[in-house]
Amino acid sequence: MVPRSWLYVPGHSPRMLAKAAGTGADAIIADLEDAVPPAERPAARTAVADWLDTGVGHDVAAWVRVSPDALDEDVAAVVRPGLAGVVVAKVDDPALLTRLDALLAALETERGLPRGAIAVSPRVESARGLRRIDAVAAAPRVLLLGLGEADLSADLGMRPGPDGLELLPARFEAVAASAAAGLAPPVGPATVDYRDLEKLRTSTAALRRLGFGGRTAIHPAQVAVINEVFTPTADEVATAERIVAAYAAGDGGAVAVAGTGTMVDEAVARSARAVLDRARR
Template sequence: MRLRSLLFVPGDRPERFDKALASGADAVILDLEDSVSAQNKPVARDAVHDFVTRRATDATLVIRINPLTTSACEDDLVALGNINPFAIMLPKAEGAASVRQLAGRLSSAVPILPIATETPAAIFEIGSYRDVASYLFGLTWGAEDLPAAIGAATAREADGRYTAPYELARSLVLFGAHAAAVPAIETVYPDFRDLDGLAAYAARARRDGFSGMMAIHPSQVEPINHAFTPDATEIAWAEKVVAAFATSPDTGVIQIDGRMLDLPHLKLAKRILEAGKLAHEG
């Protein structure tokens, strides 16, 4: 399954649910946490329950619940216990222990997508996700809650780049996801009007090894999908690399267009072809 774009929609705005599905996003995240006020959470639970009941069989729906340590989480799990979304997004996750705790409280085996960087303690647990990889469908991060938790003024430089602590958090999640052999999902780009900046941000994410990205507005979906879909030039290069190694199975190094390529390049080529295949099938 391709998961290039995952679009958030507030759980208390059911009139937006079908619009989110029509946006072209590979998955829709129905949010019960930050985008929903405390007084609206019961309404949001009902709306999400009804929508997932109707659409879970023909749409990729993820539900972001409230943090495990809150009473709102318990209410979420009770209200949603008899439905089967594609996955549950777990905010404020703190490593394998959080995943095991949530898995034990779910009424069925639903894959989990932890947000792995929202508390200081969470940073030190990122390597543990490989111990619970069978419960996961991916790993992602956020750059908003952690600065607030430690009293930082911002996570970004004036030009939009992350400051050093948050580049570290991003990198740890990227490596943590690959260590667990699950998709690494890039965090959101907050300025939904800046589509050029979004395109550059998403391209950087794919370059670095992320396989998809979260979105906060339907206008962001197409640029994200484009960034995470290999183009014809990439596909042609990958096919050439795979074919060259296939004709010389006993060698670890080949030459293509004046460049020496070894087995890591073959691995990259196969990843590109797999991503292209998933995009074509979608």
């Protein structure tokens, strides 16, 4: 299952890592990058490795964000059973991901893991990365993309307003690149304003409409809202079921679906099947 909610947790805090599985997040991202002071990163690698070894929690995916500047050290510390994947910060060259694939393959073999067991989620955080996003999406092991919007905005000289509309073109690029490469829908960016949950709900719903499949969080209070927005409602599921059934009964031709005001063709049926797939998972 591709997670709806991804909670960042500082890798140098064993206490916060231990509590993370109880937040309701589908995935935990133990951070070895921006959330950790440089002097504490060696200790953070040890703490994250211990966290992985003790078991993260039932139905919670364990991910680790690694730094491209310390790729070998970060990855060597965390490749072990229980690691679902690595989030790679500040990816602006697909060659970095090719190198990461080789590094992961060697460590998987060395540590008795199946080849390809560990997935990758790059974060595009620069103008250069955005220009190369299709190549990044096509790199080995990539499960889904994400944007680092604070760094990207700074690199572009952009000053996004409260609604973030200035970032819409970059977000669309991430959605389009993901679809073209056959990836899972991209993960949406975190917001630092964790107290305003209604604003979070509104902006998360906008990301879902745009084609994102989940969102990152920096605080446990954000998790429930993100899960709710990215979970189909009972009405959405019922409508999708009617659409799929009507289209199947029409033998592949366009049909009208009673009660929906919708003329259904293959594209509409495909969207409905995606809703049902998300609901089942």
